Amino acid sequence: MTAEPNGRQNLGLLCFYPHRAMEARLLATLAAAGFDDITMAQGRIAARIGPAGTRLTDLAEQALVTKQTAGHLVDQLERSGYVRRVPDPTDGRARLVRMAERGEQVVHLARRVEAEVEAEWTAHLGEEATAQLRAALERLREITDPYR
Amino acid sequence: MTAEPNGRQNLGLLCFYPHRAMEARLLATLAAAGFDDITMAQGRIAARIGPAGTRLTDLAEQALVTKQTAGHLVDQLERSGYVRRVPDPTDGRARLVRMAERGEQVVHLARRVEAEVEAEWTAHLGEEATAQLRAALERLREITDPYR
């Protein structure tokens, strides 16, 4: 991911800045709201928990980490009260990771911050350019995201 | 960075996929070429070394890490023979981190891979959409990258 001598940077690197900015804003806002024990890694796992709960293995697969890593992160989320594990009624081996009350609060706040940041970006780029940006990124995802 | 229930994902997250894909490709290709002792963190530091060498403090600032972290990574890069530290003739305290021969080789290869991946993306999106994407990301960088 090298920065070329002329100002031209590769597209992968250019994608990095907005992503980092979004994550930093999220983390800062959540911390300011009292959710100061959350980390980015935890967030990336938590973001993939479905409404009815999700298996650890699925979380790991979608987040592109090992089961062990996902388990470790869920341990922390559970200890902090953001999620809880319940038995999966359809499979004796499995457990479902489900959002707890405290977790839902974080999700609501995170959504608001995301919308806020996107609004700022739209103000900078203009409506049309932003829509094109989103469309391009979504198409790009087809070939850069192994998970759909 | 939550994934919303409907398919719509926030722009920060959408930016993540291409970035991750680019980094993964780079790392895999470099490893296959025999540079198998390099890591992403090292790459992010190394990418910021200028032609005449760069001070550790500047590397740290641009990469948004502490001096200690940058120093640690440069240690590894030096041990692997990618860079070397030379005294800064203009400042007795400072040392310049400069690319070594082996480092230059990596940079050349990395540039080629980046161009390759961008070509694939362009093939998927089309020339015009790719140009627009780049323009939008560059404008977005103005407000999402604290370093210029």
Place this chain on the structure above:
DNA sequence: CCATTTTCGTCAGAGGGTCTGACCATCGTC
């Protein structure tokens, strides 16, 4: 219906990346 294989999850251990805090040497300035 049982044996085998697969899947779900955990435990244990290791290495890498990053940070804070303390510290020394040198530079620049008054």
Place this chain on the structure above:
DNA sequence: GACGATGGTCAGACCCTCTGACGAAAATGG
């Protein structure tokens, strides 16, 4: 020259992630 600012290192800690090994439950297939 004295003193604050700057470049860099050392030490210690924490978090993230991985590999390997394993037990329990489910799925498969005679």
